[in-house]
Amino acid sequence: LMDAFVMAHRDKTARVVVLTASSTSFCAGADLKWMKKMVDYDYETNHKDAMQLALMLNQLYTLNKPTIARVNGAAFGGAVGLISCCDVAVSTKLSKFCLSEVLLGLAPATIAPYVIKAIGARNAKRYMLSAEVFSARRARRIGLLSEVVSEEDLDQTVTMFIQKFRAASPQALAMTKQLVDMCDGQNIDATLMQKTAATIATIRVSEEGQEGLNAFFTKRKANWQQD
Template sequence: MTYATLDIERSDSGITTLWLAREDKHNAMSAQMMDELVRTADELDEDDSTRVVILAAKGKTFCAGGDLTWMQAQADKDRTGKIEEARRLADMLKRLDSLKKPLIARVQGPAYGGGVGLMSVCDLVVAAQGTKFSLTETRLGLIPATIGPYVVRRMGEGNARQVFMNAKAFGPERAQSLGLVSLVAPVEDLDAIVQEEARSYLNCAPGAVADAKALACALARMPSSTQIEYTIGKLADRWETQEAQDGIRAFFAKETPAWRK
């Protein structure tokens, strides 16, 4: 199967690389990319030749978050439409989170908003030195709602509260201390380290790996349907506030919103 926003690179070893391929858009997530990520996860789970998946990105940016055109379209929808689009993102994250195969993030560049959400559903995150991360939603008058269950689970509440609200950028070493990043690699060694981590799974029984991952997820109490519905509603609530409308309008008009000092 071919995709418009993704590339799939398979190797004989059993390591498959899933590339975000919207380099010209900084790999921002459009509705199409979200839908294709769900279909790809289904495909890879059914592919017995794939034993490990690396989530990587073309270009200089890992993922800039939500696509601006998609975000602007959300702002124009009624509440039902806002909830549908929030659910699209929530369902995509849930599907990647439940992937049976080990999922390793190869983070070669910045990740913002939803990009941090993508990192949070991975089993292992290897980030290059010099990368930057930020939960930028509050800068637009929004909140990191649908990615929230995964980010909070990944970092823990105390760490998440340090970065959830201020939209400040932080580097890979800080991300590692927060629990978001597993390993920090020199840029020139990023691929070698990612491949080394991926190969370690090949020494293990694939069925046992899948069951061990499922066990870890169950023991950690994966996000309940109540939490997911709650965050979908909260994001729709935020989209309807004057702050969000002003923030989005100011962003596209390249103006400074009233709250920014």
């Protein structure tokens, strides 16, 4: 996954990234063969392995284009972290979710920052500590999912988001993602106001900013909307 995310980040022709599964489960958790090997790892090897996972999650979270989790089945353990890293998550009504690490004597450590951002600390404590299985409807209510639809409507809903993202400036999308993270949890003070003013000033004078404004005033499509 790390290689795929790095490739998507660098690919200027890629406008949206959709994360999904080819099986009937989105992701049932950690690979069993890997878990068996992990039992014999020492601290240093465990730390190195965990850092690889942490870096992969961060690569997904900081991708410079919109990301969509297309959840087509059960999502357990680390899968909840992958969903939390995406900008939008669309799931079928029958999908189930679980943060099951404590049942194995482990903790959902590397995914925790992203899960907490998605569902909040209070909900994170409940589902991380109880390891209870919860429904797509509940996942939508606590903020893990953006939309819950029937299996028949899953692809149509994902396509709708793709079309909306493709209508927007790639640069504006990337900078807006950064803007949200920059503002999240910050006090609205002089420093933040300076940063937000610098953001809009930078994008207004950029090539895509100028193209978007000119396209609007001349009533034509912007160049990123031509394909």
